[in-house]
Amino acid sequence: MKKVKTGIPGLDEILHGGIPERNVVLLSGGPGTGKTIFSQQFLWNGLQAGEPGIYVALEEHPVQVRQNMEQFGWDVKPFEEKGIFALVDAFTAGVGKSKEYEKYIVQDLTDVREFIDVLRQAISDIGAKRVVVDSVTTLYINKPAMARSTILQLKRVLAGTGCTSIFVSQISVGETGFGGPGVEHGVDGIIRLDLDEIDGELYRSLIVWKMRGTSHSMRRHPFDITSNGIFVHSDKILKNTGVEKLQGGE
Numbered sequence: 001m002k003k004v005k006t007g008i009p010g011l012d013e014i015l016h017g018g019i020p021e022r023n024v025v026l027l028s029g030g031p032g033t034g035k036t037i038f039s040q041q042f043l044w045n046g047l048q049a050g051e052p053g054i055y056v057a058l059e060e061h062p063v064q065v066r067q068n069m070e071q072f073g074w075d076v077k078p079f080e081e082k083g084i085f086a087l088v089d090a091f092t093a094g095v096g097k098s099k100e101y102e103k104y105i106v107q108d109l110t111d112v113r114e115f116i117d118v119l120r121q122a123i124s125d126i127g128a129k130r131v132v133v134d135s136v137t138t139l140y141i142n143k144p145a146m147a148r149s150t151i152l153q154l155k156r157v158l159a160g161t162g163c164t165s166i167f168v169s170q171i172s173v174g175e176t177g178f179g180g181p182g183v184e185h186g187v188d189g190i191i192r193l194d195l196d197e198i199d200g201e202l203y204r205s206l207i208v209w210k211m212r213g214t215s216h217s218m219r220r221h222p223f224d225i226t227s228n229g230i231f232v233h234s235d236k237i238l239k240n241t242g243v244e245k246l247q248g249g250e
């Protein structure tokens with residue numbers, strides 16, 4: 001099976017090569033755990049490898065998304081101009097100036113069909129290989145009964161077009177799940193990001209909970225966020241007592 005390299009330092013080692021192609025991965029975590037940075041780094045690394053990508057913004061203004069990415073040295077504008085990166089604006093509903101600047105706008109956020117139509121158009125226009133939806137939680141937060149069917153509809157479109165995708169899922173601090181039972185079983189993979197306080201200090205870590213199509217590390221690995229993005233320590237694990245170095249690697 002072909003694997004898609006995330007290019008995030010340390011992560012492909014943990015995934016034993018990368019994310020199996022066409023998988024939909026739920027990237028789950030509480031506030032400030034690094035979900036957005038992770039997913040943008042995944043897209044940026046794809047662009048560097050010649051793989052077109054799409055970022056669907058449901059939580060932030062597209063202008064802010066471009067600015068935030070630039071802070072990490074990920075300037076997507078030239079890639080947008082070349083037609084290999086697209087931002088889908090599912091935030092402004094076309095209000096304000098975005099109508100003039102954004103090519104892909106979802107007008108009615110309660111209409112999953114419109115959302116899928118706009119996404120499908122963007123995928124076909126740029127020949128996308130990687131897609132990020134940040135966050136899927138926003139799509140069903142007011143109608144949890146629709147969560148699973150929304151995920152499955154999206155998954156059908158994305159896997160059908162050959163894309164490998166990340167669905168950002170927001171959970172609350174201290175929540176043990178990944179974003180609802182319907183969602184957890186519908187996706188092909190789950191990566192959970194955590195921020196834990198141990199002895200008066202916050203530690204970042206991630207764990208691959210499931211990943212169809214590959215074996216993977218079953219350990220909780222610490223990671224850092226730096227001005228270059230996320231760096232995962234595949235050679236270390238986070239225990240209740242703190243970080244421990246692995247003997248002989250992952």
Ligand SMILES: Nc1ncnc2c1ncn2[C@@H]1O[C@H](COP(=O)(O)OP(=O)(O)OP(=O)(O)O)[C@@H](O)[C@H]1O
Nearest residue numbers: 029030031032033034035036037038170225226227
């Ligand atoms: N340049 C940087 N260097 C180090 N850490 C940073 C930098 N920029 C942001 N961060 C850290 O990343 C966090 C934000 O990450 P991100 O936006 O990816 O989180 P998130 O999981 O998407 O959060 P939310 O669900 O609240 O939107 C900040 O709270 C900060 O701790």
